[in-house]
Every structure is written in structure tokens, then in C-alpha cells.
Amino acid sequence: MRKIIAGLFISLDGVTEAPDQWHFPYFNDEMGAAVGAPMMDADTLLLGRKTYDSFAGAWPDRERDAGEDAAFAKQLGDMRKVVVSRHDLKFTWRNSEQLTGDLVEAVTALKQQPGGTISMSGSVSVIRQLLAAGLLDELQLLVHPIAVRTGERLFDDGDAVPLKLLSSQTFSTGVLNLVYAPAATPGAAGYDEAKAHLPQ
Incomplete structure (x- = not known):
């Protein structure tokens, strides 16, 4: 089965x-490589409408x-x-199509x-929806050392989303490149279990 790997620019909060309003001062060669890597093995882009329009x-x-980024533009x-x-779309960018039907069923297919x-x-x-459905295989978060203080956040109110860390890297700009995968819900625990790990 094919893997779905998602990448996001995200602030500390x-x-x-x-991200075009706060991300670019942190973009360097390290980030360029990290952003480009998932694309190298991919042959399909799955996008929401707003991201696609952008x-x-x-x-x-x-x-x-x-220009300098023409090769990457051609690859895309x-x-x-x-x-x-949810709306009928008309496309001018080649190799574009609309996902039809129920999101979970269509992405599973x-x-x-x-x-x-x-x-x-x-x-x-x-x-969010693919994480909840267990269809996302990896989530790459490029965490920027800035608190933006306003705007939509990755996780909204709802059930907990357990994740496991697959890899981490710190860029010279202070950006953290964190790659996660879905994880099983951790077992129940409280202070009584935690205190055994405190300095005695």
C-alpha cells in the first residue's frame, strides 16, 4: 500500500x-533539502483546494x-x-484532478x-481528517522558533492524537525538523507511576 507523507510549516505555538507571513526568514539550504526530500520519491500530490490554488x-x-526553481516547478x-x-473544480494546471466521494473511502482507494x-x-x-482515520503514515513538522499568536492551528479541539517520533534534526536557524508517525494510545498512568522516575 502506498504511503502518505504530509509536511507542514508550523510555529512554536x-x-x-x-506561513508566507512568518516562514521565509528561516528558509535556508537545510530546510530546502528537508522540504524537497519527500517530493523526490512521490509521484502524487494530495492537496486541499486552498493549497492547490496557491x-x-x-x-x-x-x-x-x-528561473532557478524551474526544475522543481516542472517536477510539481x-x-x-x-x-x-466539496465544490466542482476546473483545472488549468496539467495532471490535476478532483478527489470524488467520501474523503476516507477515496483516499483509502x-x-x-x-x-x-x-x-x-x-x-x-x-x-486532521486523515490522521483521525489512520490514513496518514508520516507527519513532518518544521517547527519555527516563533510564536505567531494568531491563525489556524494544526490541532483543534477534539480527541487526543498520539504520535511517535521517527526522527529529529535541528537546523542552524533554530527550526526543528520533526517527523512523526501515528502511535497507539499510551496506557493509563498517573503521578503514582511517574514519581518512581523522580530523583530520590
Whole structure:
């Protein structure tokens, strides 16, 4: 079964909204490599409509302009792009299609199709739903050392979401590159269990 790997820029206080307003001062070669790595093995992008609109409004022009990022723009253009939306969409960016039907059922079917890794960028509401359904295999959080204080956060009110840390890396900018996978709910414990680990 294909893997779904999602990546997000996130602030220290959990904000993921409008990273273009606070993220770029922290972008360096380390982050560029970390962001690009999941794309290298992927042949499909799964995106929410807002993220898709942002990508489609920028990357085709960058490919046509043949600038420094044209090769990456072409790679994105060549990939299959599957867009989650409740509304009928019309596409101008090549290799784009709309996910139809129930999200969980449709993504389950997508994972069962032949192909490589399915990559996600942004699309917080979709990531939440896939985590809850157990369909997300890895979640890469690029945690920026800034408290944005306003905007949509990754996790809203609801049930706990247990995760296990797969890898961690600290960039020279102070950004943490943390990769998580879903985990089983930890067993019940309280202070009586914890106090055994305190200094005596």
C-alpha cells in the first residue's frame, strides 16, 4: 500500500496558517533539502483546494519563467495532483484532478492504487481528517522558533492524537525538523507511576 507523507510549516505555538507571513526568514539550504526530500520519491500530490490554488497560482509561471526553481516547478507540474474539495473544480494546471466521494473511502482507494509515495503540503483540515482515520503514515513538522499568536492551528479541539517520533534534526536557524508517525494510545498512568522516575 502506498504511503502518505504530509509536511507542514508550523510555529512554536502551533499555528500553520499563512506561513508566507512568518516562514521565509528561516528558509535556508537545510530546510530546502528537508522540504524537497519527500517530493523526490512521490509521484502524487494530495492537496486541499486552498493549497492547490496557491500552488497553481505560482508554480506554472515559475516553470515557464525558467528561473532557478524551474526544475522543481516542472517536477510539481509533472506529478499527479489530486485535490480535495466539496465544490466542482476546473483545472488549468496539467495532471490535476478532483478527489470524488467520501474523503476516507477515496483516499483509502488512492493508497491501494499502484504508484509511489503520496505527498501532502499544507492542507491542514485534510491532514486532521486523515490522521483521525489512520490514513496518514508520516507527519513532518518544521517547527519555527516563533510564536505567531494568531491563525489556524494544526490541532483543534477534539480527541487526543498520539504520535511517535521517527526522527529529529535541528537546523542552524533554530527550526526543528520533526517527523512523526501515528502511535497507539499510551496506557493509563498517573503521578503514582511517574514519581518512581523522580530523583530520590
